[in-house]
Amino acid sequence: MHVGPVDIYEEVLYAGLKNNVGFTSEEFVNVFRDSLKGLRYLFQVDDTYQPFIIPGGGTSAMESVTSFLTKGDKILVVSNGVFGDRWINIFKKYPVEVDYLKAEAGDYVSIDSVKEKVKQKHYKLITFTHVETSTGVRHPIKESVKEIKDYVDIVVVDGVSSVGAEEVKAKDWDVDIYLTASQKAIGAPPGLGLLVISENAMKHLREDNIAGYYLDLKNWLPVMRSMEEGKAAYFSTLPVHTVFMLNEALKLIQDEGIENRVKRHEKVAGAIRTGIEGMGLEIVAKRPEAYSNTVTGVMLRKAKAQDVLSEIVKEGVEIAPGVHPSLQGKYVRIGHMGWVTPNDAIITISALERTLKRLGEDIRVGEGVRAAQSYLT
Amino acid sequence: MHVGPVDIYEEVLYAGLKNNVGFTSEEFVNVFRDSLKGLRYLFQVDDTYQPFIIPGGGTSAMESVTSFLTKGDKILVVSNGVFGDRWINIFKKYPVEVDYLKAEAGDYVSIDSVKEKVKQKHYKLITFTHVETSTGVRHPIKESVKEIKDYVDIVVVDGVSSVGAEEVKAKDWDVDIYLTASQKAIGAPPGLGLLVISENAMKHLREDNIAGYYLDLKNWLPVMRSMEEGKAAYFSTLPVHTVFMLNEALKLIQDEGIENRVKRHEKVAGAIRTGIEGMGLEIVAKRPEAYSNTVTGVMLRKAKAQDVLSEIVKEGVEIAPGVHPSLQGKYVRIGHMGWVTPNDAIITISALERTLKRLGEDIRVGEGVRAAQSYLT
Amino acid sequence: MHVGPVDIYEEVLYAGLKNNVGFTSEEFVNVFRDSLKGLRYLFQVDDTYQPFIIPGGGTSAMESVTSFLTKGDKILVVSNGVFGDRWINIFKKYPVEVDYLKAEAGDYVSIDSVKEKVKQKHYKLITFTHVETSTGVRHPIKESVKEIKDYVDIVVVDGVSSVGAEEVKAKDWDVDIYLTASQKAIGAPPGLGLLVISENAMKHLREDNIAGYYLDLKNWLPVMRSMEEGKAAYFSTLPVHTVFMLNEALKLIQDEGIENRVKRHEKVAGAIRTGIEGMGLEIVAKRPEAYSNTVTGVMLRKAKAQDVLSEIVKEGVEIAPGVHPSLQGKYVRIGHMGWVTPNDAIITISALERTLKRLGEDIRVGEGVRAAQSYLT
Amino acid sequence: MHVGPVDIYEEVLYAGLKNNVGFTSEEFVNVFRDSLKGLRYLFQVDDTYQPFIIPGGGTSAMESVTSFLTKGDKILVVSNGVFGDRWINIFKKYPVEVDYLKAEAGDYVSIDSVKEKVKQKHYKLITFTHVETSTGVRHPIKESVKEIKDYVDIVVVDGVSSVGAEEVKAKDWDVDIYLTASQKAIGAPPGLGLLVISENAMKHLREDNIAGYYLDLKNWLPVMRSMEEGKAAYFSTLPVHTVFMLNEALKLIQDEGIENRVKRHEKVAGAIRTGIEGMGLEIVAKRPEAYSNTVTGVMLRKAKAQDVLSEIVKEGVEIAPGVHPSLQGKYVRIGHMGWVTPNDAIITISALERTLKRLGEDIRVGEGVRAAQSYLT
The missing domain is CATH 3.90.1150.10 (Aspartate Aminotransferase, domain 1)
Incomplete structure (x- = not known):
């Protein structure tokens, strides 16, 4: 009963027993494509959302959000604990302006205080944490986004401890970037960060973004698009075996519903x-x-x-x-x-x-x- | 006969069959500690070098070198092909000044031309590629470093396609940062970037470095140090299973010699x-x-x-x-x-x-x- | 919570993942030797007992007891249920004389009634069932054997549902043949019958025994002896993979004590x-x-x-x-x-x-x- | 390049990674049923042949042929080497009359000499060895059976080193009992004897047969029939895991054709x-x-x-x-x-x-x- 990595189905582990599968093999490409589709189901989005599977985990997925930012952008972090605060630590390393709201331990920031804040100042991007892993507190995402969506450009939700276990409807709820990691409620081993991105957010993926190189989603985008069309593509070597395991986990999720x-x-x-x-x-x-x-x-x-x-x-x-x-x-x-x-x-x-x-x-x-x-x- | 990921020993794959091992478990901590020690053997360095195991692979390990840089630093990239050029692409995303020397396909940049360049201008950091994966060309690292070490602060070698298969003596050759990835000549699955860093280079790991958050080695350093002392530590979830497999691969390397x-x-x-x-x-x-x-x-x-x-x-x-x-x-x-x-x-x-x-x-x-x-x- | 095959430790299953191990390989011979020694520990016997690992399971191990019989031998079966009755069914196929005592469901045959019987007639061999799998009834083996040992030549105990979970001291209790199968309290997959045989019983292993060919322990004896000395030997192909798993299970038993x-x-x-x-x-x-x-x-x-x-x-x-x-x-x-x-x-x-x-x-x-x-x- | 157990596909090994599957589970019953059907394909027989999967291997399958014999039956063994001679050793333990023909090393017994023999004396059963594992000699089964079928009641072929690699058409060739083991050309681990039996031979499966208990196919027949109808049945615990692996191997054989x-x-x-x-x-x-x-x-x-x-x-x-x-x-x-x-x-x-x-x-x-x-x- 860890908080992640969690207990993993044997079927998932065994799916990774591949001793000579290259990242250009048909087998891997098919599995990657299926995983991308599996993410759409998991986050409850349609083809207007672009899924990403990148190396790393929750933190690398979070940081990859910098791909949608340019110098001087204003950001609001809504933090209910340690992993909410992580957003602040990430953004501090970049040339952006970060404001935040914090809740006390065991609680979440009230919708009213968030609304008040976004009405006062225009933010390019706002972040929420669906379930704050440090305390087990769940944030009312649907209700919060509804109240603030008109005031910010990009709404980001860290669903690391929620996706696969809580109701998540990224599209219906109008969330632009919903992200998670492979090792939590999905039930696969750690090693992958997972995101779905709305059309609206994708428009902000500019050439002059402030992201580094490895976590710049612009570099990964052609790989995701090519793989979804069934063609091998390369930017940097993906954790092939972990992808096989992720795919098996996503299949089991689809089987369960x-x-x-x-x-x-x-x-x-x-x-x-x-x-x-x-x-x-x-x-x-x-x-x-x-x-x-x-x-x-x-x-x-x-x-x-x-x-x-x-x-x-x-x-x-x-x-x-x-x-x-x-x-x-x-x-x-x-x-x-x-x-x-x-x-x-x-x-x-x-x-x-x-x-x-x-x-x-x-x-x-x-x-x-x-x-x-x-x-x- | 891929160029990586390579064929993997079953023993290595089976080492990853762990269905409920947390990153704070004694079992994992021991394996991580052994892997750090295994890296010292692999790169032929002693305790004056700090080993790092980080998520990702060759590219994330390369980019993490930004942890040793501050704004405006001058860098020389010695490129023999696609993966030499990758250094240029990485540094372009950061506020540093990048110069480069390029060889034609099938050859490497001559020692003389590198020497000439570093004598003309003081570079904070120089990068070499030991074996250029795109052409199979091996660069004479030992001889090159000998000639230019006096003129630069930090010598970096990308050993992605060499470490574990070519003679590599990071300390004897006076290389400051030698890096590789888990999926090449080490024979483990992809998912990890691996580095050893000299005392000299570690002095440049400053608070105000230009790295992002996830690839800032300053954030990973306490984890490496704690793990090597047998105590669990957390910055961001490591690919636990891949570390188990890496460790098995490193043991097999030590068994072979x-x-x-x-x-x-x-x-x-x-x-x-x-x-x-x-x-x-x-x-x-x-x-x-x-x-x-x-x-x-x-x-x-x-x-x-x-x-x-x-x-x-x-x-x-x-x-x-x-x-x-x-x-x-x-x-x-x-x-x-x-x-x-x-x-x-x-x-x-x-x-x-x-x-x-x-x-x-x-x-x-x-x-x-x-x-x-x-x-x- | 099956009654067997039982839930198996992953370590045990993984020990069978061998894709090219011949039965003459050093690796297999070592594992077989260790398993034979492991059986001595499991049944609590010393070198005066000969261990056997044969293909099949409980029933094949039971039937192999015919190796110690010759035409016309008298046998007493003490039956507490379905698996006690199995002895009767086995012996019926052979030219021997079988008597039996039966208990009602939920009980075991009293020591007194067994004693009375063996005093009336000299039996070459008597069989007990330590735990009757069909009802979960445990027979008091130690006490029973003590009372009747003087009157019969060979005491056999079916320990299929006891060995590895109940106190079993074959030598101290003076049991001649104690047998079990791999898939019960030992926690390995099914496929192997396991026996330890006393010096006394081994004297009855005659050339003209009534056993068939495959289950004639005379044919398996040279293999057991050779393997225990570390030399490959062949009579009929053993289930190599199951032996690897048995050995792992026996090691875990020794680790636990x-x-x-x-x-x-x-x-x-x-x-x-x-x-x-x-x-x-x-x-x-x-x-x-x-x-x-x-x-x-x-x-x-x-x-x-x-x-x-x-x-x-x-x-x-x-x-x-x-x-x-x-x-x-x-x-x-x-x-x-x-x-x-x-x-x-x-x-x-x-x-x-x-x-x-x-x-x-x-x-x-x-x-x-x-x-x-x-x-x- | 063993002569068996052979190198095994990983898919086959992994199919055995089941840590809690009882022999009455739906999963196992389905796999057993599929394996029985797979045997019909492998031996090229239709529903008039009864397939058997029994514990053990080649030798136990050979000995189970005694289920079709009664006291005093006459048998002819056609032996081209060590495994031909094994038939003689088996039958010697039973109350039957055994004659044999032997070839010199590297050759097979000529069809003419077999024909001559069966014309001289009526044999209830004749045995051939398709490929004599000790020398690699292949016997012309099709041609031999054609010549002698009219003179004997039951034709048995040991196909241990042939089935899955040589042309085998049990029905077309009018062979009554064709048998093999799991660990040879089928490419599964050892532990199972496999047979298909013609209607003609099944008529000889009498209550008063000379077989022992474990290898008496009369005891296994209800299990085979019940399993083929999708219902669990028990006589003695089968090597569940090995059956899973056999089934995977049979599937791969069907995939290849x-x-x-x-x-x-x-x-x-x-x-x-x-x-x-x-x-x-x-x-x-x-x-x-x-x-x-x-x-x-x-x-x-x-x-x-x-x-x-x-x-x-x-x-x-x-x-x-x-x-x-x-x-x-x-x-x-x-x-x-x-x-x-x-x-x-x-x-x-x-x-x-x-x-x-x-x-x-x-x-x-x-x-x-x-x-x-x-x-x-």
């Missing part, structure tokens, strides 16, 4: 939260509207986060430390994305109860699993 | 060149001093490169197109790196003979394999 | 039984002395066995039908052997509760998991 | 024999009519067989020792079956030349590969 997939995540997340509360603990996200399908922060009372992490591993479950600076050491995070099932929820609650009991935390042993089980029955 | 490995590549390369000449064709690299252990370009007379590529696949061998603009369509490239053996040389020559015969190329069938076999006996 | 392994199985079995009783159901084995570490039969009241099996699969857990003729359709079996953990116990009880609830069985939902969790805490 | 497959083997075998003769050595099979597509024996003059085997491994090629008693130590065997390609022929000849040269054998280095290459061009 994105709506079923979101429902499954909801169910597992609900069981976990019910189990947490059943044993008598609190969740980091402050209100049900901020709960996510993918990450749940659990507040500790007596037990030390580091002890919980190292002890629960002995119970066969891995979870992650809390990393929000203002709550550091006071909570742990349970990741529940990818191929998680109700049984994973039961195991996690069961293992957490046994661990916390041993560490002297004040919980009601057995009541967590019973509550989770009732939730699931 | 780097000197044996270079000799094996020399033998296979020699057999292939002998076979090519035995059947009556010419090699792209103009002089024996420019022959490489890893890539051999083969000039065609009548047959079209594209036909050769698609026909030889049917014979069970894949080779690559020639991509140097001035010779485009007139040659094909044989990659011979990684775990290649004398049997691979024989197969390649045998399949090439059968293919070219069928395509009506004027060759002496059977004489190529006989010559290669004699070379090997 | 057989005593820890037995304790782990006890814990998981205890949690499952506690869960079953917690939800209000009964166990097939009639008394705690007959409970096994590996298989638990669960009596159903209203729900049909076939429905339970097909429904619980949807909850991500597979269990097995009851196959004892006198209880057919009235119970299901949970296998808990190999690499099972407390989490598997929790999942199984949780999934079984959800399934039975849906099928209208009269159970206390949530109480099973709570009881199992309490047992484990 | 059996006629193309035979042609490919012919081509590779021809290239190897041409190479052997090109370097100046002789073949064990005495006449071209006795040459096989799968095994070639190579007579040595000075070099010792054992030295050749251990030296050629260093050249990356494994071959097998000669095992015919009358030529022991004087020849080596090259196996060329499964997924062999022309490149394998070239490598084998090339490696053999290099090896023999080093060992001082009197050969024409380079002429073998040149001849093989000419044959292939």
